[in-house]
Amino acid sequence: MKIGIIGAGAMSRAIGKHAVAAGYSVMLSNTRGKSGAESVAQTIGCLAGSAQEAASYGDLVVLAVPLRAYRSLPSTELAGKVVVDLLNYFPHRDGVIGTLQRGEMTTSELLAQQLPGARVVKALNSITVEDLLKDARPAGAAERRAMPVASDDADAKSVVCEFVNKLGFDPVDAGGLAESWRFERFRPVYCVALDQDTMRATLAATSRETTVPDGYWLYNRKVLL
Ligand SMILES: NC(=O)c1ccc[n+]([C@@H]2O[C@H](COP(=O)([O-])OP(=O)(O)OC[C@H]3O[C@@H](n4cnc5c(N)ncnc54)[C@H](OP(=O)(O)O)[C@@H]3O)[C@@H](O)[C@H]2O)c1
Incomplete structure (x- = not known):
């Protein structure tokens, strides 16, 4: 399977690196066309292109840009x-x-509205780039971290669950796009390292009223794993 990445910043590099190690073919991109993303691509061992080229290239396309670019x-x-x-x-x-x-x-609902026909899946937002690089583990390893995955498209969700698994994390089904607020910022699981069972239980116990302060994860990132 081919992976396109829109963006060539911190998250793109981390995901690109794991994806290449897992055997995927990857193309990343930024706002400056093929030549702008070339040096980052070379360090990862993948292709560079424009955002349009990366979107066309990928069977699965990761959006790793600031939200303001939506x-x-x-x-x-x-x-x-x-x-x-x-x-x-x-x-x-x-x-x-x-x-x-x-x-x-x-x-994700905002994005899906903006991208008619795209099979949008929310995933990989609830981990810092530092943890994404260092917490990846092979399937079955002790202390493998769980990653919530939400979509209204069941097949797309299962494709992304397999991708998350190959990157080094345990996917957890977190429902549809309308439910993905449960792992956005200010929610208890956001950027906190949890195993699959604790992730499922904490997502289920999170109500609209359940919020945590900004930066909560800084002090709770490892306590529950
Ligand atoms: N960093 C984290 O720990 C972390 C964790 C989870 C989620 N996230 C989310 O992941 C996203 C990316 O974060 P990041 O830390 O990787 O940001 P970053 O290092 O600032 O990189 C952003 C990348 O997006 C590119 N870009 C911006 N607008 C674009 C457009 N319209 N088309 C194509 N490329 C575009 C930029 O290209 P140029 O250099 O050409 O502008 C840059 O390569 C953000 O939404 C962030 O909230 C970040």
């Missing part, structure tokens, strides 16, 4: 693709987006 994604090329959304909403960086600010929709 309107400039290559929607034509992403139609029909399994699209991994790992975006988190930071109003100071992304600008205030009313529907997100008021909790009327999840970041």
